[in-house]
Amino acid sequence: MRKIIGLFFLCGMLSACSDKTFPPIDSSTDFVASLNTLEPSIQFISKNLELIETWELDKPYTGFTHVSDDYIFLYGNTLEDAELFQISTGKLIATYPVHEGATFAYAVKETIYVANGKENTVTSYDVKGNEIAKADTGRYPMSMIADHNNLYVINFKDTILSVYDINDLKLVTTWEIPTSSHGLHLVDNELWVGGHGAGSQANKVISKYNIQSGELQGEMEAPMMPIDFADASDGFVYAVSHGNNYVYKFTKGGELVSSIKVGANPFSITSFGESLVVAGYDDHQVYFLQNGEVIKKVSVGKGPFQLIKREANK
Template identity: 35%
Template sequence: MKKIFMLVTAAFTIFLSACSFDTFEPIPSKSTFISTVNIKDMTISFYDLDKDMMLPDWKVDRPYVGGMIFPNKDTLLLYGNTLESVDLYSLSKGKKIESWETGKGIVNGMLVHNGSEIAFADQERDSIRFYSLEGKEIKEIKTERDPLTILEAEDEQKLYVMSFNHKMLSIIDLENKEKLPGFEIHAAAAGGLLNQQKGELWIGGHGKGTTVEERIHVYDLKSGKLKKEIAAAAMPVNFIKNKLSIYVLSHGSNMLYQLGENGEIKASIKVGANPFEIELFDNKLFIAGYDSNDLYIVNPDNLKIEKTVSVGKGPFQIVTRER
């Protein structure tokens, strides 16, 4: 009898351990937060901006690389390129509520069509896959090999898709879900910004082989022709824009650049260690240091670091929620 009891206890302990990742500390529904998807220790970190404090990390059991929050402000969708599904969590309940069987290959995703649909970049199938918020796949459109960066031109109802391993940029008509003629760009492109007021597409990159990318390439959206190149050493991989400036994050040199719309450098600062991600939120710049495991809060006007917040190991993507 004692042996049976011990076996039952052991089995129950294993069951509890297996389920321990399914529930987390709920996130207050009225809080404004900025979160990071951390890939080294498989955690999600939450920083409450209203209370100026860290909330408990979520220790997940799957290697997520990115995510997004639905318009209901409660559903957090997480994805990873090695996973067979994308997973949905309720922030207020602190638990997983659903999974969509997508197959492996999802490396990027964003809400499009005013937040009514999701566009996933799938590197296993070399395509952009459109889903409803209820998890129904609407349409799949083939792109060039290994799609990575996706940008939405809301006014034009177009999606621009860049591949790290191919020089041809793909363009998708979002209204009709059709592939349009693209144009040739530089090799090893990564990260971009649509400057629609000037009809421009700014694209960065890592470089290829032993050659490190040290320039931003600016293309004309109508003709696809290269208009100019802007120095931003080294490896400019992420961009964000406000009404006055364009901010460029170069992770190879740990540099943050503040540029004018014509590409002139207004200011620059070294920030973080191997930073990949930048976000403009609540009138502040947030930068995730992948190797320093920190979130840097920067004043966008003067590029002064106002605060540094410790997060999980390997913050790779930033996800935000307004109150």
């Protein structure tokens, strides 16, 4: 009898797990979302710059990425599994056995790439949780970005950037880059690379590499620790440096136009409509900027670390 009761209890627990849901957000709603890591949650902000919904998270997620308009992929460095949720229903769609050590995720349409800094691998998955391909990397793969042909992976504790075929993850080539590099952005025929710097030497520059040859094309001053980038509606490229809390505005040719101090320890930047959006990790604010000025601050949960956006009607 006890075994039967225990079996029913286990089935109930499994059912509860499969039925995990968050408040749904209509598929026509534009938003920018903040992943807050100190008190885990995702908060969604509307085009009116108002908080529209909060997803309270029950696991220590350290990163997320937006997948094919209506999905959010969540992972954590200490978690064995990652999870995919549908935004319009709030339902759990698939679980991914990514293993402990996930450091970054990047999506191209319905393919999700996951870097693992403990196993030193990058793995691609479909939206059903099935593994597509897997490849070895350098030490501690982290930032990733892709074009039509290749996936570019920074190895944070190494001095190489790995280039893989986007379909089968076959290694195409490697480039020499500084150790502790972090942050990638494609600008025309160049790949811009930021970074933290090593030891007591904080990185002060963004390096520009030729996308075909991997040769260094030049450097742009962006002290200190430029680690994230965003294209904006005004045609310029913006970089955020979390070492000094500055956002830098560049032409696509790499000329510095202006800069502004924003937030406390910002790690993430994106564009949203006519605004730039910056997450202040230490002051728990999401900043909205237009024309070089802060037009609004939205208070969010503790430790806003990453931002994603959806502009369904763009």
